[in-house]
Amino acid sequence: MTWTPRSKLTTVAQVVGAAILLSLAIWALYCWIYATIPKDEQSPHNDQPMLHDQHKAMNLDVNAIILDPAARALAQIQVTPVERRQAEKKVRLYGTVDYNEALVQHIHVWVPGRVERLHVNFTGAEVFAGDPIAEFYSPQLITAQQELIQFSEAVAKLEGQSNSILLQQTVNNLEATRTKLRLWGITETQIDSIEQSKKVQSIMTIHAPVGGIVINKHINEGHYVKEDTTIYTIADLSKLWIRFQAYENDLIWLREGQPITYTTKARPGKTLRGIIDFIDPFMNTQTRTTTVRVNADNSSGNLQPGMYVTGIVSAEAHSVDGAIPLVIPESAPLITGTRAVVYVQDPDVPGVYSLREIVLGPKAGDFYVVYDGLREGELIVTHGNFKIDSSAQISGKPSMMSPEGGKKPMTGHQH
Numbered sequence: 123m124t125w126t127p128r129s130k131l132t133t134v135a136q137v138v139g140a141a142i143l144l145s146l147a148i149w150a151l152y153c154w155i156y157a158t159i160p161k162d163e164q165s166p167h168n169d170q171p172m173l174h175d176q177h178k179a180m181n182l183d184v185n186a187i188i189l190d191p192a193a194r195a196l197a198q199i200q201v202t203p204v205e206r207r208q209a210e211k212k213v214r215l216y217g218t219v220d221y222n223e224a225l226v227q228h229i230h231v232w233v234p235g236r237v238e239r240l241h242v243n244f245t246g247a248e249v250f251a252g253d254p255i256a257e258f259y260s261p262q263l264i265t266a267q268q269e270l271i272q273f274s275e276a277v278a279k280l281e282g283q284s285n286s287i288l289l290q291q292t293v294n295n296l297e298a299t300r301t302k303l304r305l306w307g308i309t310e311t312q313i314d315s316i317e318q319s320k321k322v323q324s325i326m327t328i329h330a331p332v333g334g335i336v337i338n339k340h341i342n343e344g345h346y347v348k349e350d351t352t353i354y355t356i357a358d359l360s361k362l363w364i365r366f367q368a369y370e371n372d373l374i375w376l377r378e379g380q381p382i383t384y385t386t387k388a389r390p391g392k393t394l395r396g397i398i399d400f401i402d403p404f405m406n407t408q409t410r411t412t413t414v415r416v417n418a419d420n421s422s423g424n425l426q427p428g429m430y431v432t433g434i435v436s437a438e439a440h441s442v443d444g445a446i447p448l449v450i451p452e453s454a455p456l457i458t459g460t461r462a463v464v465y466v467q468d469p470d471v472p473g474v475y476s477l478r479e480i481v482l483g484p485k486a487g488d489f490y491v492v493y494d495g496l497r498e499g500e501l502i503v504t505h506g507n508f509k510i511d512s513s514a515q516i517s518g519k520p521s522m523m524s525p526e527g528g529k530k531p532m533t534g535h536q537h
Contacts, residue, residue: 182468182471182474183476185476185477185514185519185520185527186468186474186475186476187465187474187475187476187510187513187514187517187519188473188474188475189473189475189510189513190473191472191473193473194473194506197506197509197510198505198506199503199505199506199509199510200503200504200505200506201467201501201502201503201504202450202451202454202501202502202504203498203499203500203501203502204448204449204450204492204496204497204498204499204500204501204502205448205449205498205499206445206446206447206448206449206498207446207447207449207489208438208439208446209438209439209447209449209486209487209489209491210436210437210438210439210486210487211375211436211437211438211439211484211485211486211487212434212435212436212437213368213372213375213376213434213435213437214432214433214434215366215367215368215372215382215414215432215433215434215435216366216367216430216431216432216433217364217365217366217367217414217430217431217433218364218365218428218429218430218431219362219363219364219386219418219425219426219427219428219429219431220362220363220364220365220427220428221337221357221359221362221363221427222357222358222361222362222363222417223363225334225357225358225360225361226337226355226356226357226358227331227332227334227355227356227357227358228352228354228355228356229255229328229330229331229332229352229353229354229355229356230307230350230351230352230353231256231258231307231328231347231349231350231351231353232305232306232307232349232350233260233262233263233306233307233349234260234262234346234347234348234349235258235259235260235261235262235263235346235347236258236259236260236344236345236346236347237256237257237258237341237342237343237344237345237346237347237353238256238257238258238259238325238343238344239256239257239343240255240256240257240339240341240342240343240353241253241254241255241256241257242255242336242339242354243339243343244336244339245336245337245338245339246335246336246337247335247336248333248334248335248336249330249333249334249335249336249354249356250330250333251330251331251332251333252309252329252330253329253330253333254327254328254329254330255328255329255330255353255354256327256328256353257325257326257327257328258325258326258327258328259324259325259326260326262306263303263306263308263326264322264324266299266302266303266306267303267316267322267323268322269295269299270296270299270300270303270313270316270317271316271317271320271322273292273295273296273299274296274317274320275320276292276296277289277292277293277296280292300313307328307329307331308326309329312326312327328353330354330356332356332358333356333358334356334357334358334359335356335357335358335359336354336355336356337355337356337357337427338354338355339353339354340352340353340354340355341353357427359420359423359426359427360419360420360421361417361418361419361420362417362418362420362425362427363415363416363417363418364384364396364415364416364418364431364433365413365414365415366382366413366414366415366416366431366433367406367409367411367412367413367414368401368411368412368413368414369410369411370405370410370411370412371484373401373412374484375435375437375439375484376398376401376414376435376437377398377401378398378399378400378401379397379398380397380398380435380437381395381396381397381398381435381436382395382396382397382398382416382433382434382435383395383396383433383434384396384416384431384432384433384434385431385432386424386425386429386430386431386432387429387430388424388426388429389424392424394418394424394425396416396417396418396419397416397417398414398415398416398435399415399416399417400414400415401413401414401415402414402415416433439483439484439486439491447483447491447492448491448492448496448497448498449486449489449490449491449492450464450489450490450492450496450502450504451488451489451490451504452485452488452489452490453504453505453507454490454502454503454504454507455480455482455490456507456508456511456522457482458522458523461479461525462479462480462481462482463477463478463479463480463522464477464478464480464495464496464502464503464507465477465478465502465503465507465510465511466478466496466500466501466502466503467501467502467503469500469501475503475510477511477514477519477520477521477522478495478496479495479525480492480494480495480496481493481494481495514527
């Protein structure tokens with residue numbers, strides 16, 4: 123492409139035009155900043171003594187920012203009184219349905235032997251208390267049955283004799299044998315049947331001591347087992363636990379005995395209710411969460427262990443002493459990494475704003491709880507506070523980022 127004088131002139135004009143526009147933009151920005159600076163601070167000379175005298179005469183804080191009506195309108199300053207009110211927050215928690223540990227039972231064999239047959243041969247099966255669950259062979263059980271029959275017959279013979287001491291010893295031995303069989307899982311009905319029939323059962327039936335759902339089958343038919351081997355793990359699913367995970371910043375809103383509503387994807391549109399029963403005193407250092415447990419009534423069978431659950435807790439904030447807290451709108455505080463400040467309007471002199479460092483509590487919806495630094499009824503800036511803080515920085519006064527203030531920047535021509 124060949125460049126002509128006209129095209130060169132066009133390019134130069136574009137460059138010059140862009141430079142002019144940039145200069146105008148910079149000048150406009152400078153004018154805006156200059157307009158927001160209080161009139162008594164716009165002198166090109168060192169006016170700190172004059173400002174100090176003005177603040178002193180008005181009985182104001184020397185670090186206060188003064189804005190005339192025009193500057194306040196330009197900065198769109200808005201103020202709101204500090205008030206006491208109930209601040210509510212809805213805490214959302216996520217968790218899973220789990221077994222109630224208090225209702226999980228392990229069914230054992232209490233004597234060595236061999237499992238001949240399992241009546242419940244899969245997980246998920248429902249078992250009722252007293253149901254037969256396994257057929258079991260054990261030499262020790264056979265020996266105990268023989269002792270039971272012998273002592274039972276001996277008691278029957280001695281009852282008609284006068285030797286009461288021998289009778290009592292035999293009765294004690296009979297009762298000890300009965301107790302041993304009961305401890306080995308043999309029911310009272312089975313014991314009575316052995317005594318009456320006088321026959322030893324080589325294969326004994328083990329019955330479920332509790333009812334519930336089989337959540338784990340630990341052995342198979344034909345297995346040899348030792349004493350205290352677990353056959354099944356059974357859980358009562360009529361009452362379950364829901365384990366929610368709460369982050370550190372949510373713990374301040376949670377307490378035991380607090381109502382909670384929750385939902386599951388498996389039951390859309392159905393809201394369930396419960397009570398926070400326990401808050402784990404330990405925190406998971408990997409997830410930075412604490413377990414919040416809720417007891418759930420599952421008599422309807424709507425919940426299943428492993429389901430995901432979403433819970434909502436409506437909590438109210440309180441002051442340190444437990445009273446109704448002081449709150450301010452969330453737009454009022456200017457927050458850095460280590461501190462929070464607000465600008466407080468002078469109650470007697472319009473347009474005078476002083477920086478105040480405060481101690482914030484938790485955030486509740488559109489408000490912050492204030493623990494210290496403000497009093498009820500004080501007027502704080504909720505809109506335009508960043509512009510006031512910019513004026514403070516330009517004036518070298520304490521500000522959000524400079525707690526001690528700094529040197530005032532040079533303005534105008536210096537002679």
